[in-house]
Amino acid sequence: MKAPPFAYARARSLAEVFDLLARHGDGAKLLAGGQSLIATLNMRLSAPQLLIDISRLTELSGIQVRDGMVRIGALTTHAEIERSAEIRKDLPLLAQAAPHIAHAAIRNVGTFGGSIALADPAAEWPACCVALDAQFVIAGKAGTRRVAARDFFKGLYATALRPDEVLTQVEIEVPGPEYRSAFVELAQRRGDYAIVGVAAHAKRARGALSDVRLAFLGIGAAPVLARKAMAAIEGKPASPEAIAAAAKTLAQDLDPTADLYSSAATKMHFARALTGRALAALIA
16 A cells, blocks of 8 residues: 655645645645545545645644633644543533544544544544534635534535635634533444444533534434434423433434445434433433
8 A cells, every 4th residue: 555646845834835725726635634644645545746734834733712712723633632621621522522533643643623624424523513513714815714514514525615725723612511512422443433423412401401412423424413303302301201202303314324334224223322322411
């Protein structure tokens, strides 16, 4: 397994990145952590003419909490998020999901923004960002724009990013103290891609859940919000019966695609079971 030939450029600024993207168009690929890109190169699934190394752009790294907003730079590694006290305090859903991402060696190098921009349907971060109503900050020569996570993922490895743009930062509002999060997924082995997973987030008050978000990974070509199931549990007393009723509505939300390990029917069964676990965790 050997990568095809390509040119290499280490960018010293975002302006240089934009110039290179403008000159090379679809023939250029951004190299951040490289944990996905290098594998696709070696398997000849990707054959760019130019790799633009953005790993030294320190302005794209780091975690900041200010004015009720958590800002995570695109080059922040999975391990940095996993170890962050601010993330554990303000965005526990991300802290819960991080240990499920591959293995420690990959989490030490792979990046938050790289995972989001790749948009693998079995990846943890895209579903978490959808559940948390994240905003993605995207920069290009023409300026900066923001795209909601729910509008960003368009399909299998397809996003709202244009060829001449870079995802620079993710912004997530700090939830109030009454909010709870739960992340559960099922994989063949710890560190494997998820067969099915769910990122759950809701407000818990007086024995009921409101503002419920259930974002699934591993089900379709992009993260899926289970809107019918969310509506079924919204505002109701969080009893085992209500949880079971919400899980039953998933057939109206999800259209699972079979993979090497599981049929569509099996995935639906897993999704219902994980939904029950996630909702039970929110009210525990």
